[in-house]
Amino acid sequence: MAKRQYEVWKGNNIFLFGGRLIFGPDARSLIITLLLIIVPVIIFCTSVARNLVDEISGNITGYAILMVTVVFTIYVLLMLLLTSARDPGIVPRNLHPPAEEICFDSPASIDVGRQTPTPRHPPPKEVLVNGVTVRVKYCRTCQLYRPPRCSHCSVCDNCVERFDHHCPWVGQCVGMRNYRSFFLFVSSSTILCVFIFVMSALNIKFLMDDYGTVWKAMKESPLSVVLMVYCFIFLCLVGGLTCFHLYLIGTNQTTYEAFRYQVFERSRVYDRGCLSNFRQVLCSGIKPSRNNFRAYVQENERGSTLGVTSETYVGDLDANRREKVEDDREIGGDLHKISQRREADDA
Numbered sequence: 001m002a003k004r005q006y007e008v009w010k011g012n013n014i015f016l017f018g019g020r021l022i023f024g025p026d027a028r029s030l031i032i033t034l035l036l037i038i039v040p041v042i043i044f045c046t047s048v049a050r051n052l053v054d055e056i057s058g059n060i061t062g063y064a065i066l067m068v069t070v071v072f073t074i075y076v077l078l079m080l081l082l083t084s085a086r087d088p089g090i091v092p093r094n095l096h097p098p099a100e101e102i103c104f105d106s107p108a109s110i111d112v113g114r115q116t117p118t119p120r121h122p123p124p125k126e127v128l129v130n131g132v133t134v135r136v137k138y139c140r141t142c143q144l145y146r147p148p149r150c151s152h153c154s155v156c157d158n159c160v161e162r163f164d165h166h167c168p169w170v171g172q173c174v175g176m177r178n179y180r181s182f183f184l185f186v187s188s189s190t191i192l193c194v195f196i197f198v199m200s201a202l203n204i205k206f207l208m209d210d211y212g213t214v215w216k217a218m219k220e221s222p223l224s225v226v227l228m229v230y231c232f233i234f235l236c237l238v239g240g241l242t243c244f245h246l247y248l249i250g251t252n253q254t255t256y257e258a259f260r261y262q263v264f265e266r267s268r269v270y271d272r273g274c275l276s277n278f279r280q281v282l283c284s285g286i287k288p289s290r291n292n293f294r295a296y297v298q299e300n301e302r303g304s305t306l307g308v309t310s311e312t313y314v315g316d317l318d319a320n321r322r323e324k325v326e327d328d329r330e331i332g333g334d335l336h337k338i339s340q341r342r343e344a345d346d347a
Helices: 029-055 059-084 179-211 214-220 222-251 255-260 274-282 299-307 310-331 335-346
Strands: 014-016 021-023 125-129 132-136 151-153 158-160 165-167 172-174
Touching (some): 029 059, 029 222, 179 214, 179 274
Antiparallel strands (some): 014 021
């Protein structure tokens, strides 16, 4: 019986709903992220916002605060889902690499005590991007030359286009297809923290007017103080992360490029200007996925998918060369016989 692509996928991803949703191997961390968002919002809505409805003159304004909190929280959770459950831009593996992509050491470099030559993978290539030479490396796992700005994630075990980083808080790689939703998730979380902090401080102000002192107001609503401290701590984290990604978008860089290369090594090949960079990230269309995880894999294709890996491929070539080396040793080193055998093989 034919299987679907996600059932024979070689990466470390977790698939749900028949391959419709794809997560990273650390998707369980999403539970912590959801609790960090939902629990403070529930506390705010049940205690602080409820008191604001009674304090603010006019019920419409008080209920508007409550509705804004609920709607904005739903938006944050939606951006989190789009970031975590979407293909970040995985490059399909090369199931049938050509033989010339697996090279071997030259006979002169082979050690005397070693019977077989050691396979080595091709060196990096140089390609032109916007008139600038960029080096692309060969991925041993995916058995292909990575496109520019592509990197192999060691956590998910996939090559991801425009790889930014692997975020354990969302349980997924951040790449070309989900970077926009990731940035919107981080920035909207920052706005939500600011909103809850301000509303909690406003609640303390109303209580201070009723009870006369700040200390009595804090004793009357300790949850408001807890929410203010909580939002301040997380505002430093997600707020700083938002500012950092604003800088990355404005200069058209990724987190991987910003931390891997020094300032003098960055050529800014992809920088189109600040306005064009923001338009490219926030307003351009999302490219379709290069993988159809729900497609059926035929028997011969499935056998290739399951059985052909870089290790087995190299092993077959290595076995063939081992047979030749053993033949040469059996011949006894007679160069004349070896040449005759090779001429017969060529004929």
